[in-house]
Amino acid sequence: MAGRPISDLQSLMNLNDTQQRVRSVTILVLAGLALLFLILDSTGNLNNAFAFLQSPLATIANWTAARTDAFADALSGPRDLQAAQERISELEDRVAELERINAELQEQQSDYELYVDLFNRASEAPQFQRIAASVIGRDTSPLFQSIIIDKGTNDGIQVGMPVEASRGLVGQVYRTSPHSAQVLLITDNISNLAARLSASRATGMVFGGGLGGSLTMDWIDLEAQIEVGDVVLTSGLGGHFPPDLVIGEVVDVERSEAELFQQAFIQPAVDLDSLELVFVITGFEPVDTSIFDDLPEAVEQP
Amino acid sequence: MMIRSVYVAVLLMALLTVLQISLFPYLTVAGILPQVAIVTILVWAQLRDTYEGLIWAFIGGFFLDLFSSGPMGATALILMVVILLIGRLQKMLPENRYLLPILLSGLGFAVYFILSVGLGRVAGYGLGWRALSTLPQLTLFHGLLGLPLYWLLYSLDRALYPRQIES
Numbered sequence: 001m002a003g004r005p006i007s008d009l010q011s012l013m014n015l016n017d018t019q020q021r022v023r024s025v026t027i028l029v030l031a032g033l034a035l036l037f038l039i040l041d042s043t044g045n046l047n048n049a050f051a052f053l054q055s056p057l058a059t060i061a062n063w064t065a066a067r068t069d070a071f072a073d074a075l076s077g078p079r080d081l082q083a084a085q086e087r088i089s090e091l092e093d094r095v096a097e098l099e100r101i102n103a104e105l106q107e108q109q110s111d112y113e114l115y116v117d118l119f120n121r122a123s124e125a126p127q128f129q130r131i132a133a134s135v136i137g138r139d140t141s142p143l144f145q146s147i148i149i150d151k152g153t154n155d156g157i158q159v160g161m162p163v164e165a166s167r168g169l170v171g172q173v174y175r176t177s178p179h180s181a182q183v184l185l186i187t188d189n190i191s192n193l194a195a196r197l198s199a200s201r202a203t204g205m206v207f208g209g210g211l212g213g214s215l216t217m218d219w220i221d222l223e224a225q226i227e228v229g230d231v232v233l234t235s236g237l238g239g240h241f242p243p244d245l246v247i248g249e250v251v252d253v254e255r256s257e258a259e260l261f262q263q264a265f266i267q268p269a270v271d272l273d274s275l276e277l278v279f280v281i282t283g284f285e286p287v288d289t290s291i292f293d294d295l296p297e298a299v300e301q302p
Numbered sequence: 303m304m305i306r307s308v309y310v311a312v313l314l315m316a317l318l319t320v321l322q323i324s325l326f327p328y329l330t331v332a333g334i335l336p337q338v339a340i341v342t343i344l345v346w347a348q349l350r351d352t353y354e355g356l357i358w359a360f361i362g363g364f365f366l367d368l369f370s371s372g373p374m375g376a377t378a379l380i381l382m383v384v385i386l387l388i389g390r391l392q393k394m395l396p397e398n399r400y401l402l403p404i405l406l407s408g409l410g411f412a413v414y415f416i417l418s419v420g421l422g423r424v425a426g427y428g429l430g431w432r433a434l435s436t437l438p439q440l441t442l443f444h445g446l447l448g449l450p451l452y453w454l455l456y457s458l459d460r461a462l463y464p465r466q467i468e469s
Binding site for chain 1: 320323327328337353356357364369373379418419426427429430440
C-alpha cells in the first residue's frame with residue numbers, strides 16, 4: 001500500500017516525460033515543415049498547393065472586400081454620416097428613399113468614372129489584350145508590396161503578365177490560383193524593369209524601394225540630360241513588359257562625376273495605395289529583338 | 303484540449319488572414335497597417351503557454367504566407383522563434399495583466415520585424431536595413447494593440463477553457 005503513491009508519482013513523471021517528448025517532437029516537426037515550405041517555395045514546387053489553399057480564402061476575401069468598400073466609405077466620412085442620419089430623421093419616407101437612390105447613383109457614378117478611365121486607357125493602346133480585375137486584398141506582410149486580384153488562371157491569367165491601371169503601370173503577376181492572382185507592385189524590393197525617359201530617350205532600370213512606395217531609376221548614362229518632371233516609360237526591353245507604359249515622373253536627380261551612371265528618383269504615376277480596378281495585359285507584341293539573332297558567332301579561341 | 307486549440311487556431315487565423323488582406327488596409331493609423339493576426343498569436347502565447355503559442359504561430363504564419371509575396375514558410379518559422387523568445391522572457395518578468403501584454407507584444411513584433419528583414423535579405427528579397435527605420439513606431443503601435451487584444455483573447459480563453467473552482 002505504501003508503495004502505491006510512489007508508483008503513481010513515477011507514472012505521472014513518466015507521463016510528463018512522454019508529454020514533453022511529444023511536445024518537442026511536434027515543435028521540431030512544425031519547424032521542419034516551415035523550413036521545407038521555404039525550400040519548396042524557392043524551387044517553385046509549392047505553386048499547385050498554393051493555388052489549392054489560396055482559392056477558398058480568396059473567394060471569401062472577394063466577398064469581404066465588396067462589403068469593406070461600404071465600411072471604408074462610412075469610416076472616411078463619419079461627419080457626413082452623422083449629418084445624413086440627422087437629416088433622415090427629419091425627412092419624410094419619400095425623401096429618405098430618394099436619398100438612398102441618390103447614394104446608389106453616386107456609387108455607380110464613381111464606379112463608372114473608374115471604368116471610363118480604364119476604357120480610355122484601353123482605347124489609347126488597343127493593341128494589347130486585357131482582362132479587367134478588381135483588387136480584393138493587399139499583402140499580409142508589412143515588408144512586401146503586392147495586391148490580390150479577383151481573376152486567376154481560370155480567366156487566363158498567368159505568372160509574369162503585366163498589370164496596369166488607367167494612369168500607368170502597376171506591376172506584374174507573381175502568383176496565381178484558379179480564381180485569384182497576386183500582383184507584385186513596381187514598388188516592391190524585388191521589382192525591376194527596363195525603362196526609358198520620354199524626353200531624352202535615355203534608358204535605365206527602375207527598381208522598387210519597398211517601404212514608402214518609392215522608385216529609383218538607375219544605370220542612366222551620365223551624358224543624358226534629365227529634368228525633374230520627365231516622364232518615365234517602360235522600354236519593352238527584356239520582353240516582360242510592353243513598351244511605352246507610363247511608370248511615373250522624375251522628382252529628383254542624383255548625378256556625380258565620380259559615378260559611372262546617374263540616378264533618378266521617380267514618383268509612380270499610379271496611386272498604388274488606392275487601387276480598385278486594374279487591367280491585366282494578357283497579350284502584347286514584345287519589342288523586336290530579332291536583330292540579335294543574326295549576331296556573328298563568337299570566334300573560338302584556340 | 304490541444305485539438306480544440308488547433309481547430310480554433312485554424313478558424314481564427316483563416317478569418318484574420320482574410321480580414322488582414324481585405325479590411326485592415328482601410329484601418330491604418332498614422333500610416334501604420336495593424337498586423338492583428340501576428341499580435342493575436344503573440345498574445346495567445348502569453349495567455350496560454352509557449353507550446354500552444356508555437357502551434358498557433360505555425361498555423362497563423364502559414365495562412366499569412368499564402369497571401370504574401372515573401373518566401374512561403376518564413377512567417378511561420380520567424381513567429382515560432384519569436385514565441386520561444388517571449389515565452390522565456392515572460393517567465394523572467396513579474397506577472398502584470400496591463401504592462402506585460404504591451405511589453406511582450408511590442409517586443410515580439412519588433413523581433414518578428416527584424417528577423418523578417420534579415421531573412422528577406424538572406425533569401426534574396428532585396429530588403430534593405432533602412433526598412434528598420436519604421437521600427438520604433440511599429441513597435442509602439444503593436445505593443446499598444448496587444449492590450450485590447452489581450453483582453454479580447456482572455457475572454458475567448460475563458461470561454462474555451464472555463465476554470466473550475468475547487469471547493
